[in-house]
Amino acid sequence: MANFRGRGSARYFSILPAFLFLALLSALPLFNLFALSFAEVSWSGGQSTWTWVGLNNYLALGSDALFKAGILNTVILVGVATTAQVTIGLMLALACSRVGRRSRIYRTLFLLPILIPGIIIGAIWRLMYNYQFGVVNQIIDLVGLGPVDWLGSSSLALMSVIIVDIWHWTPFSFLLLLAAVEALPRDVSEAAQIDGASKWTEFRRISLPLLWPAIFTTFVFRAIIAFKVFDEVYLLTGGGPGTATEVISFTIYQRFFTQDNPGYGSAMSVTVIFIIAAVIAVAMTRQRSRSQ
Amino acid sequence: MKLLAPIYRSAALSAMAALCFTTASVSYADELAPINIVINQSPWLDGFAGLVRRYETETGNKVTLDVNPYAGSLEKQRNAVRSDQSEYDILIVNGIFYPEMYHGGFLEPLKNIDPDFKLDPQIYTYDDTVCFDAVNKTVNCETGDLLTIPVNPNITLMFYRKDLYEQNGLKIPETWDELIANAKALHNPPEMIGMMQRSARATISITWDYWPYLISHGGSLFRDEGNGDFFITINSPEAREALETYVAISKEVGPENPASMEQGDLIQYLVTGRAAHAVLPAAAQSQMDDPNKSIVPGKIGYMTIPHAPGYASAPALGHWLGGIPKNIPEDHKVAALAFLDWFQKPETQIAYAELGGSPVSAAAYESDFADKPENRYMLTMRSASPMARRLWTIPEGSEIVAVLEVGLNRVVAGEISVVDALNGMAAEIEKIMVDAGYDVGRLPDLAN
Known part of the structure; x- marks a missing residue:
């Protein structure tokens, strides 16, 4: 063992198979995607032909109304849904950590939505939102309000999708934050209470700062996942009405597959990867400087 | 040995039968x-x-x-x-x-x-x-x-409630205006919707429903596709009139949420007795008379798609x-x-x-x-089939249809005007065609 530790090159060689495997699985597809983004592909006579188009695919993004709508709606969805999910997840985690032995039941219940496959969630919420016989409209009908076209109205459709996303993904935030809440040192809180701090003051001045790294990490993780939202939009609205619920993953899907334009779809994908990577880098840098 | 002879004979016959079966199977599989x-x-x-x-x-x-x-x-x-x-x-x-x-x-x-x-x-x-x-x-x-x-x-056919037509003494419409008049006579939301059209955005949905309007108003996507003339004409005055008619029907005699209506919704409205007319592919007739799926068996009639005066009906193929x-x-x-x-x-x-x-x-x-x-739908099919019109015959259709789906759906959703939609779609389609190597242009933009 001592010999192995001492021989640096041996250590590097030992991880080489794993590195190559990882490179094959992740780096090569990314490289292929990047190369494809500078080309147009056509199939004729059973053969594919790549034609070099330089930056044309990237330049075309600026005039693509669907791409712009997709980016804007995705940013709105990520901002609103992630903030709501982290806030609700934190509240549930705090509540759950204080109910003692019964918390197991609550944990199971709170986690249920994340266990349901996306296709079923789409079907459930599509039925619930149904204009004619959906349970949501039946409930608001009880209080004398008329039926609302949750998925067919341009002004409401995105909000309706965001509500489904919040319902679906809040358990993710809850799970991460519950672990952080349960790891909080009890003695500091107890000392504050002995010193006369109210529950709110204790939460604001002690628990929240201690939880901040976990909240930040949860927010970033959740935002990354939210940026990739596809199934909910595909199943509930198909991006419509108009471009009201167009999100960037759906735009990529259409350009790439439905319209059979892999070069342009790749340019769009690379751009989105770059945006996500930039957001993560900025967020991590700010977090690092804050913690220092 | 004599005692065993029948057993040997049976075994031999079984073996021969099995061999024949195997041989037959093999030769069949070869064919x-x-x-x-x-x-x-x-x-x-x-x-x-x-x-x-x-x-x-x-x-x-x-x-x-x-x-x-x-x-x-x-x-x-x-x-x-x-x-x-x-x-x-x-x-x-x-x-x-x-x-x-x-x-x-x-x-x-x-x-x-x-x-x-x-x-x-x-x-x-x-x-x-x-x-x-x-x-x-x-x-x-x-x-x-x-x-x-x-x-x-x-082929798309106009499905309609023939029992309501008989009760109200309505005549089968020939033109879009006559259809609107009939639909208005039967429109009583939310119990009865005068006319259902699928206007949702999908791989191909609203484009297919708009096509009969476009062609039967004298409009077209390209000037003369059959002869290789791909000059873009989707922003013509005829196309504008067609789209305005389409939108008017959606707004005046359609459901409250026309922009999200898909084929399944139209069938649902019809079989639950809440639609007077709907444009659907002929194949959807199989669900109309099935008492397990429909509360209006025997009450649905079929007619060819209406047209503007002076033009022929143009069911979409x-x-x-x-x-x-x-x-x-x-x-x-x-x-x-x-x-x-x-x-x-x-x-x-x-x-x-x-x-x-x-x-x-x-x-x-x-x-x-x-x-x-x-x-009875087959009689309508007999007359509608020769009038059916194909959409396009070029591989760029998959890109063009995506442009049409978004543009047309945005109009029905109220996001943009008819003129802006047609001008915008014409520009986008021109770009697709030019990028694909066609030497084409398009009509000048329509004025608001």
Whole structure:
């Protein structure tokens, strides 16, 4: 063992198979995607032909109304849904950590939505939102309000999708934050209470700062996942009405597959990867400087 | 030994029988390989699947159906023909996406498999979309090769409540204005919606519903596509009038949420007795008279799509074609062609109608079966089929339809005006065409 530790090159060689495997699985597809983004592909006579188009695919993004709508709606969805999910997840985690032995039941219940496959969630919420016989409209009908076209109205459709996303993904935030809440040192809180701090003051001045790294990490993780939202939009609205619920993953899907334009779809994908990577880098840098 | 003789005889006979059976099985398998068909989930699928079961029973050949959603079927077909060897022996290609299969050279001309193969004379050729002239890049049965057999006509018909027409003394409308008047007379939301159209955005939805409006107002997508003139005319005054009529019907006699209406919604409204009219593919008729699915059995009538004064009705052709990929083994090509040949026979086509499918042969529409009251849609099909109009014949159609779906849906959703939508779509389609190497222009922008 001592010999192995001492021989640096041996250590590097030992991880080489794993590195190559990882490179094959992740780096090569990314490289292929990047190369494809500078080309147009056509199939004729059973053969594919790549034609070099330089930056044309990237330049075309600026005039693509669907791409712009997709980016804007995705940013709105990520901002609103992630903030709501982290806030609700934190509240549930705090509540759950204080109910003692019964918390197991609550944990199971709170986690249920994340266990349901996306296709079923789409079907459930599509039925619930149904204009004619959906349970949501039946409930608001009880209080004398008329039926609302949750998925067919341009002004409401995105909000309706965001509500489904919040319902679906809040358990993710809850799970991460519950672990952080349960790891909080009890003695500091107890000392504050002995010193006369109210529950709110204790939460604001002690628990929240201690939880901040976990909240930040949860927010970033959740935002990354939210940026990739596809199934909910595909199943509930198909991006419509108009471009009201167009999100960037759906735009990529259409350009790439439905319209059979892999070069342009790749340019769009690379751009989105770059945006996500930039957001993560900025967020991590700010977090690092804050913690220092 | 004598006692054992009958046992030996029986064993010998059994062995001979088994040998014969095995030999027969082997030779049969040599003649017809099992085939895979990739197909989409459509209202007419049950009829087609029933026919496949009948084929298996009659011939002993094995057929597997790979059923997918619309977009999923398209993706599987693209992947199949672009790979070294297709996993599918027959592709059920949609009338929107067949041009990319033709232009890409992915389908085997049927006469290459069997030089004696002929299209049954009673099979409709649907605007010659079953043939492709690879030299001139046009669909043309006089100069081109037979590449496909039609599998489903999928012509749009106007479904209407004939009982309400009789009660209210309404006449079958010829023009769009007459239709609007009838729909207004029956419009009583939310209990009864005057007219349902599918205006949702999908792979192809609102485009297909708008097409009859466009053509029957004298409009077009290209100036003269049949002769290779792809000058873009989607922003013409005729197209504007067509779209304004479409939107007026949606707003005046449609549901509250027209922009999210899909085909399933239209069928649901009709079978639950809450729609007076709906434009649907003929195949949807199979659900109208089924008492397990419909509360209005026997009350739905069928008419050809209305038109603007001075123009002909133009039902949209969204048909399905069965083609054989080039990249499959020869024995699979033979087996696939055997199925298509069986499928196109007049007696098979009548059976297809009996099973709830939509036949593609005049033999079925002119048979006694079509004259039965429960098959009344077939009489309308008989008159509508010759008027049906194809959409486009170029592979860029998959990009063009995406532009049309978003633009038209945005108009119905109220996001943009008719004029802005048409001008915007014309510009986008021009770009697609120019990028694809066509030397084209477009009409000047419409003024608001």
